[in-house]
Amino acid sequence: MSTKTLGIALLGVGPGSEPHLQSLATLADSVDLRWALARSNPDKARAAVPPSTRVTADLQEILADPLVEAVIVATPAYTHLEIAAAALAAGKHTLVEKPLDVTLARAEELVGRATAHGVHLGVVLQHRFRPGAQRLKQLLDSGALGAVQSAVLQVPWWRSQEGYYAKAGRGTLARDGGGVLLTQAIHAIDLFRSLVRVRAVVASQIATTAIHTMETEDFASALLTLGNGAPGVLVATTAMYPGRAEVLELVCRHATATLEGGTLRVQYHDGRSEAVEGEAKSGSGDSIMDFSPDAHIALHRDFFGAVAEGRPPTVTGEEALATHRLIEQIVRQGKERAA
Incomplete structure (x- = not known):
């Protein structure tokens, strides 16, 4: 994996974000968590993320940051298509929590959006x-x-x-x-x-x-x-x-x-x-x-490595x-x- 620090954003700071935050803390030397999206409980979100991470309810504010190269979508499944589609359209490599979305049709549309925009889509299937x-x-x-x-x-x-x-x-x-x-x-x-x-x-x-x-x-x-x-x-x-x-x-x-x-x-x-x-x-x-965040750490390393090296991640959108x-x-x- 490249030694370059990768600017990322965590979209969603609910319970599903916990292993991601633990992993990102471990990878802090190579990953810069620049933003966190919190559409509710912003104070709770600020307490969960590093002090240098900016918290906002505005997705477009995050996507407008040119130093954000990749995002992690950790919101409820029914929101994945809209949030991930916006990130992909902005040219951000996107790692989505499982499942891709709540229906097969929406999951297929999400994978199609990634292909159309030519950026990486990975899925959190860490086993x-x-x-x-x-x-x-x-x-x-x-x-x-x-x-x-x-x-x-x-x-x-x-x-x-x-x-x-x-x-x-x-x-x-x-x-x-x-x-x-x-x-x-x-x-x-x-x-x-x-x-x-x-x-x-x-x-x-x-x-x-x-x-x-x-x-x-x-x-x-x-x-x-x-x-x-x-x-x-x-x-x-x-x-x-x-x-x-x-x-x-x-x-x-x-x-x-x-x-x-x-x-x-x-x-x-x-x-x-x-x-x-x-x-x-x-x-x-x-x-x-x-459970231990170790598998998330390994998955993050693989996905961020894929972004840095220009290769597909292990768990692609097509695999999910x-x-x-x-x-x-x-x-x-x-x-x-x-x-």
Whole structure:
């Protein structure tokens, strides 16, 4: 990555900004957080950002600053298209929190805007940057594990009604765009898809359990055909008390690999084994930002490096769009099955 200090702006200083602010503090030698957009609670925003960061409710004031080369969009999902589109039109490289937006059509429009303006669009799907996940990708790409024979992804998370879904807009299509798949499990699904690819959704179920009162789903399951034709299974919920870390299990020709939270364990058929230890916390529970910022730091380094080096970031808009399309297909087929 270049040693040049990169001028950036953080658009949104709500709960979703917390790991970004922690990461940016770590990267302060190479990144200058010049602005923060706060359309409500400006005093709270000023307390959260460095003293040198200017806080404003005026997006155009930020975009008019020629020293701002990149922005991070950390506002609610339903605002992403309008805010990111303005930044892209101003020539700012844009890193957007997941999901791209609340509908597939809006997500596709956002990716199209980035292409039209010729600037980078990255998406905050940071699970790809955990050391265990990166080692698993290396092993798959090198052929050390052999061909994937089957894959199972479980996201057994917990969100309470009182502490999470009772808050305004949560679990609604208008604010979030979806339930457990698009809002919580999207990180694990994106990692899963990036590792094994998905050719088809064979069948799916979605439901809202009696545990929650919400518009969208808190349970989803799917039978999948992986990119190489092998079978796959996905189960995700926010109704499994008290919740535990997501688990990805790959049965391969020469080994079985298990990624639980951030920890990778590989057992080879010849008796060898290897492990990469990682964080157990992953976002389950009502304290939604109670996890290490390390993966955000790695994602930021990659995105800012992409800006400096003129290369695509690891998680492009197109990659995030492919994950959104998979989720949309699971939801659509689940609704059709229930009709």
